Amino acid sequence: MKIHHLRSATMLLTLGEQRLLVDPMLCKAGVMPGFKLFGGGRRPNPLVSLPSGSEEALAAATGILVTHRxxxxxxxxxxRWIRERDLPVWTNPQDAPKLRKKKLDARVLTSDALGMHSETIPVRHGRGLVGWLCSPVSSYFLSCPGEPKVYLTADAVLTPELLQTVQRLQPDVIVAPAGSANFGWGGDILFSVDELVTLIQKTESYFVLNHLESLDHCPTQRHALQSRMEKEGLAQRVFIPQDGQTWSWDER
Ligand SMILES: [Zn+2]
Known part of the structure; x- marks a missing residue:
């Protein structure tokens, strides 16, 4: 198992024979509008370019895994990049028909679709109205023989259901968004740092924390997150990659 973190939630996940490009945002810096609607701080997204080495990582992809649209x-x-290469796009049952309309080879991630066991589990991308507006979002559990079990929480807040999922599946590695995003209205739409601390404390998994320092509505900074993990005594199970950095199970 290897993770090549590119930017925000975009990464190349190598698991068995699969090299899955997860949640690709491939545009140049600053070409999308800001996501922070209220409270100041709105800036064009993404805030940073893709790191060097991205082209090689992208070229290695055998398929795409999309948590939400x-x-x-x-x-x-x-x-456009996916269409040009005709790569399969694995996703949830709600998003697959919509992605097919975009002329993508979208396929529902069924339990054995990738030659490994997988589960698709809905998560909450915020609470109340904002959570409803941001849905649907799917988390994915991937269990490949001979590899650590991986759980991608996708864009989520901490709920009793998510904790139950993690305790039931006992993943070895959890990839979770840590930018504590908000629109300046409706509350956080990703785990707060406190929620991440709770989640990490309640498991024995290793964590890769992403979705950081790339978008205007994600205020959490890597150095503050790292300091908090050290203060809580959790840093030995937490990896916070810089853009372009890789992490493999053997390095834990
Ligand atoms: Zn996101």
């Missing part, structure tokens, strides 16, 4: 997880540049 927000532009920071599947943008127009990514859709």
């Amino acid at each position: 927000h532009p920071d997880h599947l943008d127009e540049d990514a859709m």
Whole structure:
């Protein structure tokens, strides 16, 4: 198992024979409008360019895995790039028909579709009205023989259901968004740092924290997150990659 973190939620996940490009946002910096609607701080997204080495990572992809259809997880540049290569796009039952209308080879991630066991589990991308507006979002559990079990929480807030999922599946590695995003209205739409601390404390999994420092509505900074994890005594199970950095199970 290897994760090549590119930017925000975009990464190349190598698991067994699969090299899955997860949630590709491939556009240049600053070409999308800001997502922060209220409270100041609105800036064009993404805030940063893709890191060097991205082209090689993208070229290695055998398929795409999409958690939801927000532009920071599947943008127009990514859709064009995927169409040109005719790569399969694995996703949830709600998004698959919509992605087919975009002329993508979208396929529902069924339990054995990738030659490994997988589960698709809905998560809440915020609470109340904002959570409803941001839905649907799917998390994915991937279990490949001979590899650590991986759970991608996708864009989520901490709920009793998510905790139950993690406790039931016992993943070895959890990839979770840590930018604590908000629109300046309706509350956080990703885990707060406190929620991440709770989630990490309630599991024995290793964590890769992403969705950081790339979008205007994600205020959490890597150095503050790292300091908090050290203060809580959790840093040995937490990896916070810089853009372009890789992490493999053997490095834990
Ligand atoms: Zn997102």
